[in-house]
Every structure is written in structure tokens, then in C-alpha cells.
Amino acid sequence: MSWIRFRKGSAGVAALVLGCVAGHVGAETLVVRSTGPSAKSYPPGKAIPDTAKITLKANDQVVLLDGRGTRTLKGPGSFSPLANSSATASAGSTLGALVAQRGDRRARIGAVRSITAGPARSPNIWFVDIDRSTTVCVADPQAVTLWRAGMPKPVSVTLTGSDAKPYTLNWTKDRSTMPWPAALPIASGQSYQIRHDGAAQPTAVRFVVLGTALSGLEDLASTLIQNGCSAQLDLLIDTVALPDQTASGG
Secondary structure, eight states: OOSTTTTOOOHHHHHHHHHHHHHHSOOOOEEEEEEEEGGGSOTTTTTTTOOOOOOOOOOOOOOOOOOOOEEEEEEEEEETTTTTTTTTTHHHHHHHHHHHHOOTTTOOTTTTTSSSSSSSSSSSTTEEEEEOOOOEEETTTTOOOEOOSSOSSSSSEEEEESOOOOOOEEEEETTTTOOOOOTTTOOTOOOEEEETTTSSEEEEEEEEEEESSEEEEHHHHHHHHHOOOHHHHHHHHHHTTTTOOOOBBB
């Protein structure tokens, strides 16, 4: 069953997403982040069999993702990919909002802000943060949305591509999102600079258009890793985080 079909309404997408979070729909566990002495043994994107033993040294930290969510393993110790099998991500409703491609291009600000302390973060992985230079994976190039963290004041935003004239958007106050202008094409490899009032330097954004539907959390995470869409991957990891796993005595 496809998890995200790129032109469906948000209600249908959210229902499919929550179905994936509720149980371990696939046998594969994926490494999505790793640091420390053993990081080379567990690179992001590596699939871990359910029968494997994950052995970590002191100062190692590995984040795993499967159909239930993400879990952080901290060394030293030995771990099983199947531990905490009864746990599910507590942010299920937030995940539905996070990945839905909304027809009105609006989302509740604060849905993701409460997950981690610090600056406000985008409430949807498909939104383009105008203050973050990154590669952005796009599900539907005809429905791309710009997002900003600060809403109280109006702001002028200028988009400049290598083969297009600068395009200026006038962002009204108290609005967090704006649709990407239809006059500026989005294709894989297309890059734009985003400059707005108050920014010390422009933001550089490179787009990757995804060509197929995705079939679960693992598929989504793997796709983001393969295409270098690190900001979206970070948001996904934090949103579906499960309790940290305790090492076994092996």
C-alpha cells in the first residue's frame, strides 16, 4: 500500500501515515544518523537486519528508523533492532501534518516547535524554509510552499535562479507560508537564491524532484538520505522519535 501519493488530499495522506506509525510495517531497520568511533560501520542509509546485534563503543550514537519511528542508541553496549517493539511514536498526529501536501498550503505553526527546544522549525517537511540553505526534496513541483519562522511583520522576498529573472514576493504580516510562484520552474538540479529583508546573506536552495510514491517511513528516510535532503531528514527524525534504547549485557 502506498504511503504517500503525491497529489492526494491531506486527510488521505494523514490516514496512511498514521497507519504506518502504528506498527512495524516492514522488516527493515534503517540507520539515519551516526556519530562516534563506530560511525563508519553504521553510515546513514544502511539497512540493519532484525537479527543483527549492534555493538557500540563509548561516545557512539546511532539513530535507527523503522515503521514505528526513530530510536537513539548510545554506546557502549550491544543493542537489538527489535527492542522496544511495543513502542510507537507519540507524535503521530504531528507526523500527519508534517508530511501532508495541503491543498491550501497552510499548516498549524507550532506543531513541530514543541518537539524540540530552540528556534521554530517548519511544520511540514515539504515546506521550503527561506532561512536555511539546503537541498530540498520535492514531492510535487507544482505545489511548493515557502515558509518563514517569524510572522509578525511583512517582508519582501526575492527569488533568483540561474536562468530566470529575479522574482519578488510581498509577504504580508501574520502569514507563515507563501506559494512558490508559478513563473519560476522547479526541476531536479534547479537552484535558487532567496533573499529577504533583514537577512545578512541570501539562502541557497537546490531542488530534487521525487518521481515515485513512497511506501513508509523507511522509504521516505532512505529517499531523503540518498538525495542529500538533510534538513528534511532531521525534521523527520525528531518528529517520530521514540524513547532511547537501553543496552543489553551482550
